[in-house]
Amino acid sequence: MIPVLLSVQLVEFIWVALNLVGIEITTTEPQLRALNDIHLAHMPYSHSIAATAVLAFAVWAVVAKLLNKPAWGLALAVAVSSHIILDLATHVPDIAIAPGIEAPKFGSGLYAVPLLAFIVETTYGVWCWWMFRGSKALLAAIVVLNLAALSFYAPLIPGPEHLLAGHPKIFAAAIGVHIIVGLVGVGFFARSHWGSSATEAQQRAAAVRPRAARR
């Protein structure tokens, strides 16, 4: 499970690192009240369609060919790609086709209306929980993690975001901390389910084996 969780945020980890060293650029409005006051001005290496294709292929090549785990290779490549698909579904148009191609940029524009984005993202999180058939604790973790970021989505709700105005590198570092806390939280509360479904699978396999042996 840990490789899947890390893969879905691999693009974001790269974005944090490239922002901290100044290769990718984020800007903010002089006053920061919500996410739409932050502009992901330049991020073609972490967040472009071509960069994701290359990264997903590299992950597949390493895991499927080098480590000889083809099913894992495919799963992790899909996990890596899922990040840009969800970003395209939510961001204002800030995702380029490839490094060096400044226009056009893509994104649904949902983040231009942060409160609507909050509702869509929380609903999506709950839907994923339902599909995953997770525990009540996992549902609580998903809702609490979303609510903790509410001030970033609601211009009228004050929060720590105003401190980030003019400090995009601190914003990038905060996103780094935020995704680590999110992954640890989701990973921790999803563990019991993962463990029990593995046990179920073992029991199912054990139940099937004697029948197969009889044949």
Ligand SMILES: [Zn+2]
């Ligand atoms: Zn992203």
